Amino acid sequence: MRSQLLLLRNVLRPCWRPGAQQTRALHHEAGVAATEGAAASKLTEEGLVQRRPIYMDFQATTPVDPRVLDAMLPYFLHEYGNAHSRTHSYGWSAEKATERAREQVAKLINASSPKEIIFTSGATESNNLAIKGVAQFYRQSKRHIVTTTTEHKCVLDSCRHLEREGFQVTYVPVQPDGRVSLETLSAAIRSDTAIVSVMAVNNEIGTLQPIAAIGQLCRERGVFFHCDAAQAVGKIPIDVEAMNIDLLSISGHKIYGPKGVGALFVRRRPRVRLDPIINGGGQERGLRSGTLPTPLVVGLGAACDVAEQELERDYAHVVELSERLYNGIVQRIPHVQLNGSREFRYPGCLNFSFAYVEGESLLMALKTIAVSSGSACTSASLEPSYVLRALGVDEDLAHTSIRFGIGRFTTASEIDYAVDMAERHVQRLREMSPLWEMVQEGIDLKSIQWTQS
Amino acid sequence: MFWRLAQQVRFARPRLTRSYDQKVIEHFEKPKNVGSLDRNAPDVGVGLVGAPACGDVMKLAIRVDPTTGTIVESVFKTFGCGSAIASSSYATELIKGKRLEDAVKVTNRQIASELKLPPVKLHCSMLAEDAIRAAVSDYQKKQAQQVSQSATQAATAATGN
Numbered sequence: 001m002r003s004q005l006l007l008l009r010n011v012l013r014p015c016w017r018p019g020a021q022q023t024r025a026l027h028h029e030a031g032v033a034a035t036e037g038a039a040a041s042k043l044t045e046e047g048l049v050q051r052r053p054i055y056m057d058f059q060a061t062t063p064v065d066p067r068v069l070d071a072m073l074p075y076f077l078h079e080y081g082n083a084h085s086r087t088h089s090y091g092w093s094a095e096k097a098t099e100r101a102r103e104q105v106a107k108l109i110n111a112s113s114p115k116e117i118i119f120t121s122g123a124t125e126s127n128n129l130a131i132k133g134v135a136q137f138y139r140q141s142k143r144h145i146v147t148t149t150t151e152h153k154c155v156l157d158s159c160r161h162l163e164r165e166g167f168q169v170t171y172v173p174v175q176p177d178g179r180v181s182l183e184t185l186s187a188a189i190r191s192d193t194a195i196v197s198v199m200a201v202n203n204e205i206g207t208l209q210p211i212a213a214i215g216q217l218c219r220e221r222g223v224f225f226h227c228d229a230a231q232a233v234g235k236i237p238i239d240v241e242a243m244n245i246d247l248l249s250i251s252g253h254k255i256y257g258p259k260g261v262g263a264l265f266v267r268r269r270p271r272v273r274l275d276p277i278i279n280g281g282g283q284e285r286g287l288r289s290g291t292l293p294t295p296l297v298v299g300l301g302a303a304c305d306v307a308e309q310e311l312e313r314d315y316a317h318v319v320e321l322s323e324r325l326y327n328g329i330v331q332r333i334p335h336v337q338l339n340g341s342r343e344f345r346y347p348g349c350l351n352f353s354f355a356y357v358e359g360e361s362l363l364m365a366l367k368t369i370a371v372s373s374g375s376a377c378t379s380a381s382l383e384p385s386y387v388l389r390a391l392g393v394d395e396d397l398a399h400t401s402i403r404f405g406i407g408r409f410t411t412a413s414e415i416d417y418a419v420d421m422a423e424r425h426v427q428r429l430r431e432m433s434p435l436w437e438m439v440q441e442g443i444d445l446k447s448i449q450w451t452q453s
Numbered sequence: 454m455f456w457r458l459a460q461q462v463r464f465a466r467p468r469l470t471r472s473y474d475q476k477v478i479e480h481f482e483k484p485k486n487v488g489s490l491d492r493n494a495p496d497v498g499v500g501l502v503g504a505p506a507c508g509d510v511m512k513l514a515i516r517v518d519p520t521t522g523t524i525v526e527s528v529f530k531t532f533g534c535g536s537a538i539a540s541s542s543y544a545t546e547l548i549k550g551k552r553l554e555d556a557v558k559v560t561n562r563q564i565a566s567e568l569k570l571p572p573v574k575l576h577c578s579m580l581a582e583d584a585i586r587a588a589v590s591d592y593q594k595k596q597a598q599q600v601s602q603s604a605t606q607a608a609t610a611a612t613g614n
Contacts, residue, residue: 356532358508358532358534358537359508360533360534360535361481361533361534361535361538364473364534384508394506395505395506396505396506396508399506399508431487432484432487432531433510433531433532434530434531435505435510436532437512437530445505450504450505450506450510451501451502451503451504451583451587
């Protein structure tokens, strides 16, 4: 069995990811070697059209770290027991693995006990469970929820759902840099407020919220504080004790773990109580019924473990590349605006507005780089991003935004290539843009009567 | 067997664009007739449609031979998605060499079906149609002004005599 497994792994490894071996090297030898390795195969637009685009969308998802995959594989193959089976060793070994993963997750966020970690299907479910669960449990006495306008869709939609059920929700506006002001937030908290939900790092613009200060405020006012930290855990230090966080959502696939798994931290002292949204066999302290997906849970645990070990290195790596990208773009392309806060930012997410170039056309031109337009205008709605509008970014600039994500596996030569491409294509599209022409002629675009409403 | 499958996975050519038709990509990467014409010239008509806040602005300019009433030159500049750029590029191709009355008969359906635009991108072709009409009517307005100006000149000349 063991030898068969090894054989299978050897077969699987080369096809799993073309760069898996290189990635491993990248990890052990830090950034310098990786830069040299990538420089050996020079990045060109023609070459990349034949291959795959450079991945720069780390806010959408991240590749599974090979170390995480290694940890998961046995639980896909011979360790297939149900973690809730108490009567045989298959179950015991699966349970041991999930409990170890629970400890790894708890350790990363400094939870006082692994029992405070509830495994879910992802950050969306965690957010739903936290907000709806607390609101439903305390509905007799508390009917009010506070959140911000730039939260992730799943938080906003959960709040909308509760509004239809008779709860009241205050959507606190954010400042132009995307941060929520403590005074406004404090003013929004009422005597019947059950929960305040604020995200740690914004997924579109990378803005950091003052989580520790919000935690303290909520603790003083006696309301629960839920933090959607899907984009923050494993990337910046998160400490649920020091930050007074009562509920914290974690996503597996944003931290180089597998998709389909996440976790919710639910504080035990002082105790936070929830109504489950999924009922059944009473697993996960009755808060989330359903058999645990052992391989995925193990993957999440391993991803947290790796993230903890690599946090400093990852952060330094991301800061360096982020500076490189920012300086390259700002120095070489005129009329560029960085959306969100420059100072309070997770550096791995840079959202730029390239004025006078429409975002979707730039995405199409940058076909050799996998980036996304921070705005949702690529979808059927054709509306610019609600996050950028909440910041008060002009609608015409909101249509021109592109989000660059930098992660553990990004290299300096990829950043240089991205800057080159952005410069070339922004220039090409501006030469094609009537707005750019008008600006060059000194016409104020705001003075023009546009035909379409 | 695994290895062969792996080879296919590794070297399968990725899809680089979403649902764009090949024609849209061609027009977008090598647009035809990008440019501007002198908006003050009497034989030029310029149409500017759309709004930056909606994410689409199209400027289409035509030069018309006054004796025959045919479009001898048509150029565009567009701020908008790939389909908007492709629609305007194709529209300039369509109307070049056409008489004005035929040019205004170009419909958004013609453009949309040539470029196989999906429903969410139909507004791009409508914008192109609007741009053609705006350019033609701008030219006609200029011509009418010229005629009336020359008429007044002729009238003053006549009374002067």
